[in-house]
Amino acid sequence: xxxxxxxxxxxxxxxxxxxxxxxxxxxxxxxxxxxxxxxxxxxxxxxxxxxxxxxxxxxxxxxxxxxxxxxxxxxxxxxxxxxxxxxxxxxxxxxxxxxxxxxxxxxxxxxxxxxxxxxxxxxxxxxxxxxxxxxxxxxxxxxxxxxxxxxxxxxx
Amino acid sequence: xxxxxxxxxxxxxxxxxxxxxxxxxxxxxxxxxxxxxxxxxxxxxxxxxxxxxxxxxxxxxxxxxxxxxxxxxxxxxxxxxxxxxxxxxxxxxxxxxxxxxxxxxxxxxxxxxxxxxxxxxxxxxxxxxxxxxxxxxxxxxxxxxxxxxxxxxxxx
Numbered sequence: 001x002x003x004x005x006x007x008x009x010x011x012x013x014x015x016x017x018x019x020x021x022x023x024x025x026x027x028x029x030x031x032x033x034x035x036x037x038x039x040x041x042x043x044x045x046x047x048x049x050x051x052x053x054x055x056x057x058x059x060x061x062x063x064x065x066x067x068x069x070x071x072x073x074x075x076x077x078x079x080x081x082x083x084x085x086x087x088x089x090x091x092x093x094x095x096x097x098x099x100x101x102x103x104x105x106x107x108x109x110x111x112x113x114x115x116x117x118x119x120x121x122x123x124x125x126x127x128x129x130x131x132x133x134x135x136x137x138x139x140x141x142x143x144x145x146x147x148x149x150x151x152x153x154x155x156x
Numbered sequence: 157x158x159x160x161x162x163x164x165x166x167x168x169x170x171x172x173x174x175x176x177x178x179x180x181x182x183x184x185x186x187x188x189x190x191x192x193x194x195x196x197x198x199x200x201x202x203x204x205x206x207x208x209x210x211x212x213x214x215x216x217x218x219x220x221x222x223x224x225x226x227x228x229x230x231x232x233x234x235x236x237x238x239x240x241x242x243x244x245x246x247x248x249x250x251x252x253x254x255x256x257x258x259x260x261x262x263x264x265x266x267x268x269x270x271x272x273x274x275x276x277x278x279x280x281x282x283x284x285x286x287x288x289x290x291x292x293x294x295x296x297x298x299x300x301x302x303x304x305x306x307x308x309x310x311x312x
Contacts (some may be wrong), residue, residue, distance in 0.1 A: 004250035054210065054234065055242075077233065077251055078210065085212075088251040090246040094160035095233055095260045097246040097281040101253040138289040
């Protein structure tokens with residue numbers, strides 16, 4: 001797969017995590033584990049239903065402390081167990097287009113001494129979408145979620 | 157892959173073609189052949205550049221008899237030689253989202269006595285996009301292009 005990270009369009013996060021790729025992969029692919037870390041508390045992802053294969057759907061509901069409930073729907077594109085997971089919200093299950101595409105996520109898990117070099121790249125269509133995502137709190141939000149992910153993975 | 161054809165959202169074309177899947181696959185994947193059939197004459201696709209693998213780009217320019225020139229950009233999603241080809245214009249190369257997604261195409265080539273059962277399914281996000289595509293002349297346009305495809309494939 002081409003990896004075309006463009007700093008003018010995309011956002012990224014990189015972290016050394018003291019847990020093996022196997023544990024991080026489980027956190028990304030088991031609904032019971034995803035619920036525990038995917039959104040920064042007090043937000044939470046619930047009702048997670050995933051079909052982990054290229055063309056398979058991802059569905060969940062992001063719930064906020066004030067009763068907010070936002071559906072989150074996407075499609076897996078590349079599934080390489082314990083190494084790489086790619087999905088997009090530009091498509092739904094079965095590769096069906098969606099009306100308002102926003103991002104593609106590319107997560108890689110690279111074995112490293114003492115754990116995993118964890119990388120998340122988020123691709124956008126244009127600089128406006130990138131700026132919107134940054135203003136929505138990408139760095140803080142994904143940073144906190146990654147803290148939660150690391151803490152959970154270390155306990156597995 | 158899930159194949160979720162929905163008659164309220166999608167469009168399809170099915171044809172028995174007297175040419176083997178190998179020849180039809182070549183017509184879909186070799187730029188020099190694609191140029192010869194992909195648009196109904198007097199329209200033509202030129203400047204075709206394709207990276208035939210999941211996540212690879214498809215680029216071309218659709219040119220009309222009055223000097224029209226419309227770029228056509230997409231991303232391959234599923235590439236199963238001589239059996240199935242899936243791409244979408246909701247993404248560009250490297251799975252990057254695009255601003256105005258319209259369709260995903262799923263082409264299947266099924267060996268049959270004397271040739272190939274050829275199927276094209278086009279998935280849309282909603283009924284409005286389907287109606288727009290139908291009004292743009294889907295049946296006539298894809299029908300004529302498929303006549304051109306069949307004539308070319310029979311000569312290979």
